[in-house]
Amino acid sequence: MxxxxxxxxxxxxxxxxxxxxxxxxxxxxxxxxxxxxxxxxxxxxxxxxxxxxxxxxxxxxxxxxxxxxxxxxxxxxxxxxxxxxxxxxxxxxxxxxxxxxxxxxxxxxxxxxxxxxxxxxxxxxxxxxxxxxxxxxxxxxxxxxxxxxxxxxxxxxxxxxxxxxxxxxxxxxxxxxxxxxxxxxxxNEDHTSHLRDYITRRRAILSTGPSRKPTYNSIDDAAHTRGSRGITPLSDEAARILCSRGLEPVKMPTARRPSLGLAGALTAAASTEGTKYSWSTDVKLMLRPPxxxxxxxxxxxxxxxxxxxxxxxxxxxxxxxxxxxxxxxxxxxxxxxxxxxxxxxxxxxxxxxxxxxxxx
CATH class of the missing domain: 3.40.50.1820 (Alpha/Beta hydrolase fold, catalytic domain)
Incomplete structure (x- = not known):
């Protein structure tokens, strides 16, 4: 109720x-x-x-x-x-x-x-x-x-x-x-400038969507970046705690790498599909209200x-x-x-x- x-x-x-x-x-x-x-x-x-x-x-x-x-x-x-x-x-x-x-x-x-x-x-x-x-x-x-x-x-x-x-x-x-x-x-006089900034940022964010999110090879890599380069500094331990909950696995596109064929010629061989990590947060959170x-x-x-x-x-x-x-x-x-x-x-x-x- x-x-x-x-x-x-x-x-x-x-x-x-x-x-x-x-x-x-x-x-x-x-x-x-x-x-x-x-x-x-x-x-x-x-x-x-x-x-x-x-x-x-x-x-x-x-x-x-x-x-x-x-x-x-x-x-x-x-x-x-x-x-x-x-x-x-x-x-x-x-x-x-x-x-x-x-x-x-x-x-x-x-x-x-x-x-x-x-x-x-x-x-x-x-x-x-x-x-x-x-x-x-x-x-x-x-x-x-x-x-x-x-x-x-x-x-x-x-x-x-x-x-x-x-x-x-x-x-x-x-x-x-x-x-x-x-x-x-x-x-009150600042509202117009906030509105202009909002429209500019909204267009940029919505035009690229989730592709704006950085990816990391591991949770530890993400934690180190969050701890040392984030808006507010954190130790690696504290950053890893946040990352363990705030990251999600991302399947990366299959990469192609050259390899030698039976005749010695270069051929394209598919590599194993990789997994990286990205923040689960919505990219729209980067938009401040207009x-x-x-x-x-x-x-x-x-x-x-x-x-x-x-x-x-x-x-x-x-x-x-x-x-x-x-x-x-x-x-x-x-x-x-x-x-x-x-x-x-x-x-x-x-x-x-x-x-x-x-x-x-």
Whole structure:
């Protein structure tokens, strides 16, 4: 049964000052090294096609079954990542709750549409944050059966989580943003340039389609490229975790190679058909929406109702964005407990133990 949404009170009122808690410095290289954490927790796979959107979503489930959980946590990953971004994070969360006497915990890391093992949107449909919200709502209702739950979002997943919480505050028990300041507004005069850029990029991407995707000889090759040349740096171990879920095998066309025939003449002999790997992500994810919210519209989303834990790292490029938000006419993120881990970068949550212990 689909649950009725409650939009809550999203009016802009007086915003409270937020607290800042500084924690000990952690070396940046160590933070990004994604140390292994083996707690004996192994995830199970969950797939469900959302009735309203028709999207098949895949998720990884740690802990007890969703229908018996007393502590329910749904986690959303960042742009071009997948649910495996929580492979070190989730087991540590379960152990923290267990140490506190809570054993009926379920942690679900979702592959957002177009990412990981979830399906792509139809060819003519782009990826908008509000469509992700509908996906998450349907998945929580139908696949998990959760009336209320805790919501965690990293980067783009944080943007989606913030908007979901603003639209459905009665559904969220606690909101945790990892490296996210929510959707970013743009000045009104910038919309025309964004539209031109969008049309140019859309033509280029749709004219070539999946052929734009790079291919790799092995998962290790892809992991090394993702770790060293990606938009945000990752260790090979962390990159391999993402690649193991985010890659799919690609059959390459049969190659022809010259060989010597019986008479010594060169002949063409078919080589064995090869298999390479490519990202399963939809190429349309490289398209930014043609229109974005105005800074005034963003204000209605940042005044979230649920308890908010906001977590950024001091080498993040988001500091510049975060510090600029008050210039838009309001203080950012009321009613939050904002904590800073010194030394982390855009994927600082890979340091599972340090991050989790400061959030819970």
């Amino acid at each position: 689909r649950l009725s949404p409650n939009p809550g009170n999203l009016s802009m009122g007086m915003m409270e000052n937020f607290s800042v808690v500084l924690v000990p410095n952690i070396d940046f290289r160590y933070t990004m090294s994604a140390p292994s954490y083996d707690s004996g927790h192994s995830p199970t796979e969950l797939q469900h096609t959302v009735t309203e959107t028709g999207i098949k979503l895949a998720g990884r489930v740690w802990g007890v079954s969703p229908d018996t959980a007393q502590v329910r946590i749904l986690a959303l990953h960042g742009w071009l990542d997948n649910g495996a971004t929580y492979d070190l994070f989730a087991p540590r969360i379960l152990d923290i709750f267990k140490a506190a006497g809570h054993t009926e915990v379920c942690f679900v890391a979702l592959d957002l549409a177009g990412h990981g093992k979830s399906s792509h949107r139809p060819p003519e449909v782009l990826y908008y944050l509000w469509d992700y919200i509908d996906d998450v709502l349907g998945f929580a209702d139908e696949a998990l059966g959760w009336d209320t739950f805790q919501l965690i979002g990293h980067s783009m997943g944080g943007h989606i989580s913030l908007m979901f919480s603003a639209a459905y505050p009665d559904r969220i028990e606690k909101l945790t943003l990892l490296e996210s300041v929510g959707p970013i507004g743009v000045p 229109f974005r919210w105005s800074t005034e519209a963003i204000a209605s989303y940042v005044e979230v109702t649920p308890p908010l834990f906001h977590y950024m790292f001091n080498m993040s490029c988001l500091w510049q964005i975060f510090d600029s938000i008050p210039k838009f006419g309001s203080k950012p993120f009321p009613r939050q407990d904002r904590r800073i881990q010194e030394g982390g970068g855009p994927h600082g949550h890979w340091r599972a133990s340090s991050t989790c212990e400061r959030i819970w």
